[in-house]
Amino acid sequence: MRFDFTDEEKAFREEVEDFARTELPPDWDEKALYWPAGYGTFPGIEASFKDMYDELLRKLGRKGWLSLGWPKECGGMNSMTRHVILDDVMSYHRAPGGDVSTAIAAPTLALIASDEMKKEWLPRIAAGELRFWLGYSEPNAGSDLASIKTRADDDGDAFVLNGQKIWSSGAHIADYGWVLAKTDMNAARYRGETLMLVDNRTPGITIRPIINICGIHSFNEVFFDDVRVPKKNVVGQINQGFYCVMLALQYERLFVGMGAFRRVLEELVLYVKETKRQGMTMGKDPLIRNKLAAMAIEIETLYGFYWRTAWMMDRGQAPEPEASALKLFGTELSRRLAGTAMEILGPCGQLERGSKWAPLRGLMNLGYMDSISGAIGAGTSEVQRGIIATRGLGMPRK
Amino acid sequence: MDFDLTVEQKLLQESARDFLARECPRERVREFEETGEAYPPELWRKMAGLGWMGLIIPEEYGGSGGSFLDLTVLFEVMGFHICPGPFFSTVVLGALPVLAAGSEAQKKAILPAIARGEHLMTMALAEPDSNGDASSIMAGATPAGDEFRLGGVKLFVPYGEHADSILWVGRTGHGENAGDGITVFVVKNGVPGIQKTGLKTLVRDRQCELLFKDVRVPKDSVLGKSDLGWPVVENTLEKASVVLCAEMIGGAQAVLEMSLRYARERVQFNHPIGSFQAIQHYLADMWMDIHGSRYLLYKAAWKISEGMEAGMEAAMAKARIGEAFRRVTLQGHQIFGGIGFTKEHDMHLYHKRSMTGDLQLGHGDVHRERVAVRLEL
Ligand SMILES: Cc1cc2nc3c(=O)[nH]c(=O)nc-3n(C[C@H](O)[C@H](O)[C@H](O)COP(=O)(O)OP(=O)(O)OC[C@H]3O[C@@H](n4cnc5c(N)ncnc54)[C@H](O)[C@@H]3O)c2cc1C
Numbered sequence: 001m002r003f004d005f006t007d008e009e010k011a012f013r014e015e016v017e018d019f020a021r022t023e024l025p026p027d028w029d030e031k032a033l034y035w036p037a038g039y040g041t042f043p044g045i046e047a048s049f050k051d052m053y054d055e056l057l058r059k060l061g062r063k064g065w066l067s068l069g070w071p072k073e074c075g076g077m078n079s080m081t082r083h084v085i086l087d088d089v090m091s092y093h094r095a096p097g098g099d100v101s102t103a104i105a106a107p108t109l110a111l112i113a114s115d116e117m118k119k120e121w122l123p124r125i126a127a128g129e130l131r132f133w134l135g136y137s138e139p140n141a142g143s144d145l146a147s148i149k150t151r152a153d154d155d156g157d158a159f160v161l162n163g164q165k166i167w168s169s170g171a172h173i174a175d176y177g178w179v180l181a182k183t184d185m186n187a188a189r190y191r192g193e194t195l196m197l198v199d200n201r202t203p204g205i206t207i208r209p210i211i212n213i214c215g216i217h218s219f220n221e222v223f224f225d226d227v228r229v230p231k232k233n234v235v236g237q238i239n240q241g242f243y244c245v246m247l248a249l250q251y252e253r254l255f256v257g258m259g260a261f262r263r264v265l266e267e268l269v270l271y272v273k274e275t276k277r278q279g280m281t282m283g284k285d286p287l288i289r290n291k292l293a294a295m296a297i298e299i300e301t302l303y304g305f306y307w308r309t310a311w312m313m314d315r316g317q318a319p320e321p322e323a324s325a326l327k328l329f330g331t332e333l334s335r336r337l338a339g340t341a342m343e344i345l346g347p348c349g350q351l352e353r354g355s356k357w358a359p360l361r362g363l364m365n366l367g368y369m370d371s372i373s374g375a376i377g378a379g380t381s382e383v384q385r386g387i388i389a390t391r392g393l394g395m396p397r398k
Numbered sequence: 399m400d401f402d403l404t405v406e407q408k409l410l411q412e413s414a415r416d417f418l419a420r421e422c423p424r425e426r427v428r429e430f431e432e433t434g435e436a437y438p439p440e441l442w443r444k445m446a447g448l449g450w451m452g453l454i455i456p457e458e459y460g461g462s463g464g465s466f467l468d469l470t471v472l473f474e475v476m477g478f479h480i481c482p483g484p485f486f487s488t489v490v491l492g493a494l495p496v497l498a499a500g501s502e503a504q505k506k507a508i509l510p511a512i513a514r515g516e517h518l519m520t521m522a523l524a525e526p527d528s529n530g531d532a533s534s535i536m537a538g539a540t541p542a543g544d545e546f547r548l549g550g551v552k553l554f555v556p557y558g559e560h561a562d563s564i565l566w567v568g569r570t571g572h573g574e575n576a577g578d579g580i581t582v583f584v585v586k587n588g589v590p591g592i593q594k595t596g597l598k599t600l601v602r603d604r605q606c607e608l609l610f611k612d613v614r615v616p617k618d619s620v621l622g623k624s625d626l627g628w629p630v631v632e633n634t635l636e637k638a639s640v641v642l643c644a645e646m647i648g649g650a651q652a653v654l655e656m657s658l659r660y661a662r663e664r665v666q667f668n669h670p671i672g673s674f675q676a677i678q679h680y681l682a683d684m685w686m687d688i689h690g691s692r693y694l695l696y697k698a699a700w701k702i703s704e705g706m707e708a709g710m711e712a713a714m715a716k717a718r719i720g721e722a723f724r725r726v727t728l729q730g731h732q733i734f735g736g737i738g739f740t741k742e743h744d745m746h747l748y749h750k751r752s753m754t755g756d757l758q759l760g761h762g763d764v765h766r767e768r769v770a771v772r773l774e775l
Contacts, residue, residue, distance in 0.1 A: 040739065137736065140665070141666075142666060142736060143667070143735070144666040144667045147666070166736070210740055210742075211740065211741040211742075212739055212741065213738075213740065213741060213745075213746040213749070215741065276527070277534075278527060278528075278533055278534050287763050335728065339724065339753075342753055343756075343762075346761065347524065347554050347757055347758065348553075350599040350601070350754050350757060351597060351598065351599055352598045352599065352600065355597060355598055357526065357553065357607070365600055368753060369600075369746070369749070369750075372728065372731045372739060372749065373739050375732060376732070376738075376739060380732070380735060381732065382674070382676040382677070382732070385676070
């Protein structure tokens with residue numbers, strides 16, 4: 001055993017730290033939103049950040065850092081450990097270290113796409129030129145993706161899409177949809193769906209904003225009205241889309257933004273050390289000490305799942321219950337952390353960004369709202385517990 | 399034991415439910431949050447017409463002389479519907495202390511106007527450094543001839559911008575206990591020297607910062623006795639915590655009912671999600687949390703109504719119910735999935751209130767400490 005990085009990994013970490021220090025805009029710390037394991041305040045989700053975000057992504061691409069976890073044959077470094085080091089450091093700075101295209105779509109493509117497709121898409125994704133959105137959920141199909149209604153009808157060299165997606169995070173600032181649609185209406189459950197890449201600029205697509213609970217435009221409804229998708233954009237095999245999505249979901253569960261947890265804890269610790277209430281430094285209050293210590297322990301526990309999952313993947317093992325545990329534990333911890341932050345800040349915690357009395361820029365308050373989302377998106381906590389119990393622990397299904 | 403409400407209380411409850419269901423749909427609540435108004439005027443007028451503002455005001459001052467328990471029943475319904483406006487600040491933070499400690503002249507000047515819905519009140523207590531107890535009060539009041547001069551910053555004053563009069567809590571002296579030397583003043587909101595700044599909070603509940611700069615008030619503005627104001631404040635806060643708990647229980651009940659309805663209707667995997675054990679367990683926990691809490695709430699309210707010492711019960715209720723409401727709301731969110739994470743959906747209205755309700759008037763830690771003190775720890 002060895003609970004430390006190799007020298008190369010340490011050097012890499014330093015390099016990423018340097019990058020974050022020098023390449024993020026100087027006023028980034030004042031502007032950046034982001035709550036750990038919250039899905040409603042992703043770095044750069046607001047349209048006003050688009051240019052800055054695109055530029056940053058291309059810079060990461062030039063460093064070769066958007067493909068760290070992909071296999072070598074696909075231009076990657078085959079190191080999930082490095083991928084998560086990047087994620088850890090960047091998210092600490094509330095900055096993006098990859099996105100749907102690089103962290104979810106690309107590794108999936110690397111596993112199941114045709115050589116031709118890999119050649120067409122992976123280099124552009126690695127360069128940070130393409131942003132994707134995930135088109136799974138529909139109004140009547142959330143946890144149960146097999147009941148989607150969006151249909152893709154065969155029309156020679158193309159499919160014709162009709163239907164509606166919902167909760168499509170970032171569709172308004174992305175280039176392509178990673179869309180699951182029904183291609184065989186008569187097939188058995190899980191056998192008639194196909195995954196395809198849909199160009200946002202295709203005629204017939206309408207994207208309508210949904211404002212989330214934090215007041216941020218992060219997700220959308222997307223409508224397809226006779227949208228033609230060339231067959232060469234099919235990911236994997238026709239009618240095997242469900243299997244492809246299950247693979248992609250495993251990568252999605254690694255999207256933790258681990259450093260952001262560390263950051264919040266550090267900020268709270270600093271706050272209570274610097275703040276006095278009624279003559280007493282808050283950090284000396286046993287109750288507050290207890291709460292923050294408990295959070296520190298949970299965050300360290302989460303790091304355990306985080307590094308271990310990456311380590312297993314680097315050894316070619318499939319982290320089945322581990323990835324679900326990482327997602328489940330992290331998103332539930334996010335809620336506890338947000339609650340603890342609010343309890344510590346007290347009445348001032350309810351003040352929003354911009355108020356002179358708002359501690360820590362009002363971020364904890366925003367985080368409190370966003371912390372609900374993690375345990376719902378990317379497969380709910382109930383679904384994750386089901387996966388751990390059935391696939392992980394071999395319990396019988398109902 | 400008798401767990402039933404009286405016939406009158408049931409009538410009050412039912413009529414309040416009908417009224418608010420009709421007059422205060424959640425779209426109105428949401429609309430109201432965006433305006434800067436003190437209250438939706440139409441709604442406020444009708445509430446006054448129903449006698450709500452005067453519910454606990456004795457008949458001689460234009461009210462109907464109801465009990466604290468009646469008020470608690472009403473607050474539970476208001477919490478269910480998230481009824482907006484300065485009802486809490488006016489009736490609980492204003493009328494109750496005036497009733498308890500005001501001079502005859504003060505009562506006559508204020509209470510009938512409150513009962514008619516024509517006078518808004520609030521209390522200015524918290525300061526930047528405070529968690530609501532006496533020792534944190536720094537704002538000072540100094541006598542000068544037949545006046546007092548008041549100065550200092552107050553935070554989180556509900557409806558401080560809109561209230562017609564403010565019960566301002568400040569220090570006129572020091573004594574052995576932190577509460578010694580604290581005085582409550584009735585201050586007209588129009589007098590010179592008051593600077594008001596609205597605070598943008600999670601729940602748009604019109605809290606504000608009040609900066610008093612050499613505000614002069616006549617000597618007879620003191621509510622009760624000079625230097626002996628803290629027990630009045632404490633007593634008000636105890637009652638305020640209890641009605642806040644009632645609002646929270648009402649809110650939790652609303653979340654449970656919404657969740658039950660949704661769990662029956664929403665189908666995934668060809669079954670209503672309410673048929674999944676995970677969801678059933680949440681609903682069972684939510685129900686249990688609410689019923690357990692309601693017992694604490696009404697026991698505290700009953701004791702106050704009967705004039706008994708209720709410090710223990712009030713602290714227990716506040717400590718438990720703030721957390722219970724948060725738990726219930728989070729479980730509700732879990733049941734609603736993605737739809738509950740939008741601005742259009744009603745869940746966020748309750749979610750925010752579960753957090754702010756838990757923080758207001760002292761978070762659970764503060765109240766557990768009070769319980770511990772009463773356990774002679
Ligand atoms: C912030 C955010 C961002 C999102 N981004 C995207 C995106 O970019 N693209 C996209 O396609 N989707 C996205 N989603 C949608 C997300 O994947 C769904 O919300 C999620 O899968 C749950 O589906 P649902 O909301 O329809 O809830 P439902 O599936 O209706 O679930 C409601 C409740 O029932 C429970 N439940 C359902 N089935 C079972 C079962 N078999 N056993 C026990 N309990 C069950 C659930 O756990 C939940 O508690 C996002 C969601 C959020 C909140």
